[in-house]
Amino acid sequence: MRNGMFMRRSLALLSGLAVLLPALAACGDSTPTATTTTAGGGATVSPTDSGIGITATTAPTKGVDATLAPTTSAATMPPTAAAQATTLPTAGANVTSIIENPTLTGGAVTPNRVGGGGMLRWSNEGVQDLDTLDPALVNASNSVMASGLIFDGLVRTDSKLGLQPAGAERWDISPDGKTYTFHIRPNLRWANGSPVTAEDFRWSLERALSKDNAAGSGSYYLGNISGATDWNAGKTQGLSGVTVKDPQTLVITLDKAGVYFLYQLTFTAAEVVPRKLVEQYGKNWPDHAYGTGPFQVKEWRHNERLLLAPNPYYYRGAVQLDGIDMPFVQDPATAFNLYRSGGLDVMGSQQFPNTLAAQVAGQPDFRQEPQFFDAYVGFNNKKSPLNNVKLRRALALAVDKKTLTERVLGGGAVTANGILPPGLPGFNPNLKPLAFDPTAAKAALVAAGFKDGAAVPKLTLSYTGGQADFEKVATTLQQMWKQNLGVSVQLQGEEQARYNNDLTALANAPDKSPIEMYISVWGADYPDPQNFLSQQLRTDVGNNNGHYSNAQFDQLVDLADVERDVTKRMDGYHQAEQIAIDEVGWLPLYHSSGNLLLRGTVKGLVYTAQGLTTDDWTGVTNK
Amino acid sequence: MRGFLLRRLGSALFVLFSLTLLTFVIARLAPGDPIMQMMGNRRDPVRYAALQQQYGLDQPLPVQYLQYVGGLLHGDLGMSFQYPGRPVTTILAAGLPVSLKLGLGALLLSTIVGVPLGIIAALRRNGPADRVITTLMLGLFSIPSFVLIGLLVWLDLTLYKAHWPSLPVAGLQQPASWVLPIFVLAASSMGYIARITRSSMIEVLGQDYIRTARSKGLSAAVILTRHGLRNALLPLLTVLGPSVAFLVTGAFVVEKLFNLPGIGNTTIQSIGQRDYPVIQATTILLGVAVLMMNLITDLLYSVFDPRIARQG
Numbered sequence: 027m028r029n030g031m032f033m034r035r036s037l038a039l040l041s042g043l044a045v046l047l048p049a050l051a052a053c054g055d056s057t058p059t060a061t062t063t064t065a066g067g068g069a070t071v072s073p074t075d076s077g078i079g080i081t082a083t084t085a086p087t088k089g090v091d092a093t094l095a096p097t098t099s100a101a102t103m104p105p106t107a108a109a110q111a112t113t114l115p116t117a118g119a120n121v122t123s124i125i126e127n128p129t130l131t132g133g134a135v136t137p138n139r140v141g142g143g144g145m146l147r148w149s150n151e152g153v154q155d156l157d158t159l160d161p162a163l164v165n166a167s168n169s170v171m172a173s174g175l176i177f178d179g180l181v182r183t184d185s186k187l188g189l190q191p192a193g194a195e196r197w198d199i200s201p202d203g204k205t206y207t208f209h210i211r212p213n214l215r216w217a218n219g220s221p222v223t224a225e226d227f228r229w230s231l232e233r234a235l236s237k238d239n240a241a242g243s244g245s246y247y248l249g250n251i252s253g254a255t256d257w258n259a260g261k262t263q264g265l266s267g268v269t270v271k272d273p274q275t276l277v278i279t280l281d282k283a284g285v286y287f288l289y290q291l292t293f294t295a296a297e298v299v300p301r302k303l304v305e306q307y308g309k310n311w312p313d314h315a316y317g318t319g320p321f322q323v324k325e326w327r328h329n330e331r332l333l334l335a336p337n338p339y340y341y342r343g344a345v346q347l348d349g350i351d352m353p354f355v356q357d358p359a360t361a362f363n364l365y366r367s368g369g370l371d372v373m374g375s376q377q378f379p380n381t382l383a384a385q386v387a388g389q390p391d392f393r394q395e396p397q398f399f400d401a402y403v404g405f406n407n408k409k410s411p412l413n414n415v416k417l418r419r420a421l422a423l424a425v426d427k428k429t430l431t432e433r434v435l436g437g438g439a440v441t442a443n444g445i446l447p448p449g450l451p452g453f454n455p456n457l458k459p460l461a462f463d464p465t466a467a468k469a470a471l472v473a474a475g476f477k478d479g480a481a482v483p484k485l486t487l488s489y490t491g492g493q494a495d496f497e498k499v500a501t502t503l504q505q506m507w508k509q510n511l512g513v514s515v516q517l518q519g520e521e522q523a524r525y526n527n528d529l530t531a532l533a534n535a536p537d538k539s540p541i542e543m544y545i546s547v548w549g550a551d552y553p554d555p556q557n558f559l560s561q562q563l564r565t566d567v568g569n570n571n572g573h574y575s576n577a578q579f580d581q582l583v584d585l586a587d588v589e590r591d592v593t594k595r596m597d598g599y600h601q602a603e604q605i606a607i608d609e610v611g612w613l614p615l616y617h618s619s620g621n622l623l624l625r626g627t628v629k630g631l632v633y634t635a636q637g638l639t640t641d642d643w644t645g646v647t648n649k
Numbered sequence: 650m651r652g653f654l655l656r657r658l659g660s661a662l663f664v665l666f667s668l669t670l671l672t673f674v675i676a677r678l679a680p681g682d683p684i685m686q687m688m689g690n691r692r693d694p695v696r697y698a699a700l701q702q703q704y705g706l707d708q709p710l711p712v713q714y715l716q717y718v719g720g721l722l723h724g725d726l727g728m729s730f731q732y733p734g735r736p737v738t739t740i741l742a743a744g745l746p747v748s749l750k751l752g753l754g755a756l757l758l759s760t761i762v763g764v765p766l767g768i769i770a771a772l773r774r775n776g777p778a779d780r781v782i783t784t785l786m787l788g789l790f791s792i793p794s795f796v797l798i799g800l801l802v803w804l805d806l807t808l809y810k811a812h813w814p815s816l817p818v819a820g821l822q823q824p825a826s827w828v829l830p831i832f833v834l835a836a837s838s839m840g841y842i843a844r845i846t847r848s849s850m851i852e853v854l855g856q857d858y859i860r861t862a863r864s865k866g867l868s869a870a871v872i873l874t875r876h877g878l879r880n881a882l883l884p885l886l887t888v889l890g891p892s893v894a895f896l897v898t899g900a901f902v903v904e905k906l907f908n909l910p911g912i913g914n915t916t917i918q919s920i921g922q923r924d925y926p927v928i929q930a931t932t933i934l935l936g937v938a939v940l941m942m943n944l945i946t947d948l949l950y951s952v953f954d955p956r957i958a959r960q961g
Contacts, residue, residue, distance in 0.1 A: 153918070154910070154914045154915060154917070154918040155732065155910075155918075157731050157732050157733065158732070158733050158734075160733070163733055165687070165688065237699050238703075240688075240695075240696035240697075240699035240700050240703070241687050241688055241696070241700055241733065245693065245695070245696060246693055246696075258695065258696075259695055308734065309733055309734025309735075310734050310735075327910075328735075328740075328743050328910075329740075329743055329744060329910030329914065329915065330820075330821070330910040331820075353819075353820055353908070354908075355819065355908045356905055356908060356914060356917070356918065357905055357906060357908070359906075360818070360819045360905075360906055360907070360908045361819070361908075363802050363806065363818045363819065364818055364819045364820070364908075366806055366809075367805065367806055367809045367815065367817070367818050368809065369817065369818070369819065369820070369822075521681075522921065523679075523680070523681030523682070523686060523921065523922070523923050524679075524680040524681050526681065526682070526685055526686070527680050527681050527682050527685065528680070530682065530685055568693065
C-alpha cells in the first residue's frame with residue numbers, strides 16, 4: 027500500500043486490524059520458543075503445547091487501504107507486536123510454533139454444536155456496502171475486516187504478533203530459506219463439512235495471483251513466490267512455485283529467501299477459498315461465502331448489512347455466538363447514534379472520529395488505544411527547494427509535535443519520533459529524533475543557504491481535506507513553520523480521490539508534480555520493519571512517493587531484509603531508520619490512537635494496540 | 650394533442666442524449682482514477698494495465714462512449730467498478746424501492762398535511778390559526794435537513810436514555826424506522842406546500858366567480874372544493890410534478906444520515922469511488938424521471954385547466 031492513500035489505507039488497517047487482532051490475540055503465553063531442527067537442516071516447527079487458543083480470523087494486516095481519518099481509528103491493525111521480535115520465525119533457525127489441539131481429531135468429523143451465545147451487532151463504518159468478500163480481491167479495510175471473519179489461511183498471527191498455525195498444523199523451511207513445506211491439518215473442513223486439502227490451498231494461491239484478480243493484493247505481497255510474476259502477467263500456464271506433494275502437503279518455493287514470508291502468508295490473498303463455490307456462482311460467489319474461518323455468510327443484504335452464521339466445522343471448536351449482524355453505515359456519526367440508542371454492540375472498528383470520541387470519553391464502554399500507524403509529512407525530493415536536506419531538517423526541527431498531539435489532536439495520538447511505531451518489532455527506543463528546537467531550526471535554514479524564512483520560496487502542503495484532523499494538523503504545521511522559521515506555506519486540501527491521483531502523479535513523474543509536501547499515513551501490513559522502511563523509503567520502491575533516496579539506507583535495508591539473525595537484522599533497520607530521520611526522508615508526526623465503543627455484555631473481545639481482537643472466536647459471547 | 654406529445658418526446662430524446670454525453674465527459678474530467686481506487690491505491694503498473702483492459706478503460710474515449718451508448722440502447726448500464734461482478738442495473742434495482750418508498754411517503758405526508766393546513770390558514774386569514782400555521786410552516790421550510798435530523802436524533806436519544814419509547818435512529822430494521830426519515834424529508838416540502846396552497850387559495854377566494862357562486866347560494870363546502878380548490882391547486886401541481894422526479898434518485902442527506910440503502914446513498918458512494926458506470930446511471934435515471942414528470946405535469950395541467958389544452 028502506498029502511503030498516499032492513506033486514508034484509505036489507514037482505515038483499512040485500522041479496521042482490518044481490529045478484526046484481526048482479535049484473532050490474534052490469543053495465546054496467552056507468550057511466546058513460543060522452540061524448536062526442533064530436523065535432520066535435513068531445515069527447521070521444523072514443532073508444536074509446543076502451550077498455546078491454546080488461538081485465533082482466528084484472519085490475517086492481520088493486510089494491506090488494505092482504508093480510508094480513515096487519521097483519527098479514527100479504532101480499527102484494526104495488523105498485528106504487530108513488537109516485543110516479539112525475537113520470535114520471528116526466521117527461516118532456518120529455530121522456529122517454533124504452537125499447535126492447538128484440533129477439536130476434530132480422528133477420522134470422523136462431526137459438526138460442532140454452535141450458537142447459544144447471542145448475536146454480535148457490529149457496525150462497519152464508512153461504506154454503503156462492501157465491495158467484495160473475496161480474499162483474492164479485498165483491498166478496503168472494511169472488506170478485509172468482514173472477509174477475515176469467514177476465511178483463514180495456512181498461518182495466522184496471534185495478538186502478540188507471533189505466528190500460529192492455522193490451516194497448516196506445522197511447516198518446515200529448507201536451509202536456504204527458499205522452500206516452505208506446509209502440512210495441512212488432517213481434519214480441516216469447509217463450513218459445509220467437506221474436506222480441505224493441499225490442492226485447495228494451491229488452487230487458491232494460483233487464483234489470487236492470476237491476471238483475472240489483478241485488483242487484489244496477491245501479486246503485491248506474494249510476488250516472491252517462484253513463477254508468480256510470469257503467471258500474473260499471463261506468460262505461463264500456472265503458478266510454478268506452489269506444488270502439491272500429497273493431499274496433506276503443500277510446497278511453496280520462493281525466488282529469494284524472505285524472513286517475512288510467513289507473515290505475508292497471513293494476508294487475505296493467501297487464504298483458502300472453496301473452488302466449488304467459485305465455479306458454481308462465478309463472480310457472485312461471495313454472496314454465499316464460506317471458508318475455514320469461524321463464520322460463514324448467512325445473508326449479504328447489499329447496501330444494508332452482512333449477516334454471518336457460525337461455521338459448525340471450525341477447526342478450533344464450537345463458536346458460541348449465534349452470529350454477527352454487521353450493518354454498513356456510511357457516516358460514523360450515524361453509527362455512533364445507533365450504538366447510543368442500543369442498536370449496536372461494537373462501534374468504531376472502521377471509523378471513529380475524535381470529535382465523536384470526546385462525547386463518550388470516560389464511559390466504561392469507551393476504549394482508546396494507540397495503533398501501529400504513522401502520520402507523517404512527505405517531501406518531493408526531486409524538486410528544488412525540498413531536495414535540500416538542510417531545508418527539510420529546518421522544517422522538521424521547527425515542528426512542536428508535543429503541542430500537535432496533546433493540544434491539537436486532543437490526546438488521540440502519540441508523538442512520533444521515528445518511523446517505526448512503539449510496539450512494532452524493531453522499534454528503537456534509542457533513536458535520536460530531530461526534537462523541536464527553533465534555534466537549531468533557524469540555524470539549519472541558514473546552513474541550507476537561506477538568510478531567513480522569507481528567502482524560502484512559498485511552499486505548498488497537500489493533504490486530504492474535509493477531515494477534521496488533517497485540516498487541524500495542516501493548519502498547525504503552517505503556523506509553526508511561519509512562527510518558528512518565518513517560512514510561508516500554502517495549504518492545499520484535496521478530495522480523497524483527487525489527492526490519491528496527485529500522489530500517483532508525484533510517484534510517476536516527481537519533476538512535473540506540483541506537490542511539494544504532503545501529509546500522508548501508513549499503517550502496518552504486517553509486523554515487520556521491512557514494511558515501514560524497505561517498502562516506503564528505499565530508492566524507487568512503489569510506495570516511495572516522494573522519491574527519497576540514500577545509497578547507505580538502501581544497502582542497510584537490503585541486507586536486513588534477508589538477514590536471519592534477528593539482532594543483526596534489527597540493528598540494520600535501526601541504522602537505516604536513523605539515516606531516514608536525520609535526512610528527513612519522512613517527517614513523522616504522530617502515531618494515532620484508535621477509538622472504540624464496546625458494550626459490556628460482549629465477552630472475549632479485547633481492544634489492544636492492534637485493535638479489536640480476540641484470543642479465540644469460540645470464546646466470544648454477547649449475552 | 651398527438652403533435653404535442655411527439656414534439657415533447659423528440660426533445661426528451663435529445664435531452665437524454667446530451668445528458669449521456671455530458672455525464673460521461675464530466676465524470677472523466679473529475680480528477681481521480683477508478684482503477685487506483687479499485688486497487689486500493691497500491692501502485693503496480695502490470696496490474697493497472699490488466700485492470701484497464703478488463704474494464705475497457707484502455708480504449709480511446711470516443712470508443713468508450715460509443716460502447717456505453719450501445720449498451721444503453723440494449724438496456725445495459727454496464728458493470729460497476731467498485732463492486733466486482735455486480736451489474737449497475739442490479740445496484741439500482743436494490744436502491745430504487747427504498748428511495749421510492751421514502752419519497753412517496755414524504756410526498757403523501759407533505760401533501761396530506763400541507764394542503765389542509767394551507768386551506769385553513771387561507772380561510773382564517775390573519776387570525777391566530779393562520780399565524781401559528783404560517784410560522785410553523787415557514788420554520789419547517791427553512792430548517793436544513795441536517796439540522797432537523799440532529800435535533801430529532803438528539804430528542805430521540807434523550808427519550809431512549811430516559812427509558813421512554815423512542816424511534817430507531819438509523820437503518821430499516823423495523824417499520825418504525827421509516828418515521829424519522831419520512832418526516833424529515835417531508836418537512837420542507839410540507840412547509841412549502843402549505844404556503845403555496847394558502848396564497849393561491851387566498852387569491853382564488855377573492856375572484857369574481859367565487860362571489861358569483863356565493864350569490865347563487867352554493868354551500869361553502871361546494872364553493873371551496875369545486876371552485877376554490879380546483880383552481881388553487883394548479884400552482885401546486887407545478888411544484889409537485891418536478892419534485893416527484895427527485896424521489897427516484899433519493900434524498901442524499903436523509904439517506905446518508907439515516908443510513909438508508911437507497912439510490913442517494915449509492916450515488917454518494919459511487920462519486921467518491923469514481924465508479925463511472927454507476928454515476929452515469931444514476932444521473933440518467935434522474936434525467937429520465939425529470940423529463941417524464943414534466944411531461945405528466947403538462948398533461949395534468951390540461952386536465953385541470955382545459956384552456957391550456959386548447960392552446961397546446
